[in-house]
Amino acid sequence: MGGEPPVHELVEHLFRSHAGQMLATLTHVFGLEHLELAEEVVQESLLLALRQWPFQGVPDNPRAWLIRAARNKALDALRRRAVLRRKEPELQRRLESRQTQADLGAPPEAGALADEQLAMIFVCCEPELPAGARVALTLKAVSGFSVAEIARAFLVQEATIAQRLTRAKRRICDAGIRLAVPPAAEIPRRLDTVLQALYLLFNEGYAAHAGEDLVREELCVEAIRLAQLLTLRGDTRLPAVHALLALFYFQAARFETRQDGAGDLLLLADQDRSRWDGTLLSHGVCHLERAAQGDELSEYHLQAEIAAVHVTSASYAKTDWRRLLDLYDQLLALAPSPVVALNRTIAQSMTAGPQIALVSLDRLSDDPAMKNYYLLPAVRADFLRRLDRTAEAAACYRQAFALPCSEPERRFLLRRMKAM
C-alpha cells in the first residue's frame, strides 16, 4: 500500500443532517406514502458508511460519498418495487444534482435542498396532526433523530413515540396531505403550527422537565437550524420567524451560565453576565430588528422582547421590570397562558412588591395546568421568603420539591430549603 490516506474529520452532526436532507429528497421522489421506505434507504446508506469507513478510512468528501451510497440503495429499492420503477429517471436526476452540489462543496442548505426540507417541515407540522405528534415527526423526518432519541428527549416511552409516529404517518396518507411548501397566501396560517413546534422543541431542550441535564442543547440547536431554514425563502421569511429566532438566540446566549461548575442551577440574578455569548446575542439583536419590519406583532415578538430586556440589562438590579410587566400584559392579552401569568407575577413582585404579586399568584393556583408545575410553589416560596415569612416559604419549597423537575432544579430547591 502506498502512502497512508489523509485523516478526515467528520463535520459535526453530518450523519444526522444528511439523513434529514436525504429523507426529504427521497420522499419527494418516492411519494409521501413511501416515507418509511425512504427512511429505510437512508438508514441503509448510513449503515454502509458505518461498516466500510473503519476499513477504508473516511472518504475525501464524506457528504458526496453518503449521497452516492443513498443513490445506490434508493435505486435498488426502486427496482425491487414495480410501482416505483418509473420514478427512476426522476430519482437519478435529483440525486445527480445533489451529488454535483456536494462535489462542488456547496452548502447543504442550498436552494432546492432547502425547499425539499421545508416542504417536509410543513408536512410534519400539518394542523391536521396533533401538536405532540408534530414535534416528534419533525424530529424524526426532518432532523434525523431516532425514535429512542425522541423518547429520551421528551422523557416518554419509546413505544409511545413509535405509536405517535405511526398514527401521524397514517393520518398524512389518509388526509392526502401534499408534500410541498404551501402557496404564499397560505403560509402565514400554516407557519403557526410550524413555529409552535419549533418553540416546543427549543423549550424542551432549554428547560428539561426531568432528568439530569438542565439543558439538552441538541434540541435547541436543531430548533435554531430549522428556524434558519425558514429564513432562506422570501415567502417563509416572515417577521414572526425572525422574532422566534431572536428569542432562541437570546436564550441560547445564556446556556453556559445557567449552571455552575458543579452542574447546579444558577438563577438569572446570579448568572455571570460577562460570560453570556456575545455572538449569539448579536444574532438575537439582528433578528429582533428584522422581526420589527412589518406591522405584525406575534407572541414570539413579545417573548423575544422580554428576553431582550433581560439580556441587555447591565445587571439584575438594573432590569427594567416595568417594561417587562408591560410586555407580559401584552403577551397575556395576545396569548393567555398560566405560565406567562406566572412569569408576570415575578415582574410584578419587582415593581409592586411580593405582597401584591402573591395575590396574583394565588389566583393561578386553581388552574389545572399548574397542578404539577413545580415553579408555582417555588415562586410562591420566593415571594414569601422576601416577605420574611420563612416557615411558609420553607413549606412551599418542600411542596415544589415533591413535584416533577430536573435534578439540577431539585438540588436548587434543596439548597433553598436548607437556607430557610
Place this chain on the structure above:
Amino acid sequence: MAKFMLILQGPPDVGRELSPEEMQRKVEKYQEWANAMRASGRHISSEKLGEEGGKVLSRRQGKLTIVDGPYSEAKEVVGGYFLFRAADYEEAIELTRDAPFLDDFQIIIRQTDPTGCGGE
C-alpha cells in the same frame, strides 16, 4: 516484525438500530483507533468484506461443488480484516485490546506463518 491479521466476526446487523447521530459517533470511535494504527506505521491493509454473495468451493472425488454462502443471515459473519505489524502476539493483543470494534464484534487475531515465504 511479524504480520498479524485481525479478523472481525460478529452479527451481520450491527448498527441497524442506531440513530444517524449514534452511527456517526461510532464511526468516529472506530476511526480514531484505525487512524492511530495507520499513524504508527503498523497498518498494512484492511478491507471490509462484501455483505452479499460469497461462494464456498469444495472438491470431492474430483467433482467441484460451488455453493452460495456463507449467508448474511448467519449469526456470526466475518465483517472484515486488518493486516498489521507487531512484534509478537503479546504486542498484537496490546494494540487490539482497546479496539472499539470489541463493542460489536469478536476479534480473532492470527499471525501469518513466519516460516513461510511471506514472513519477514
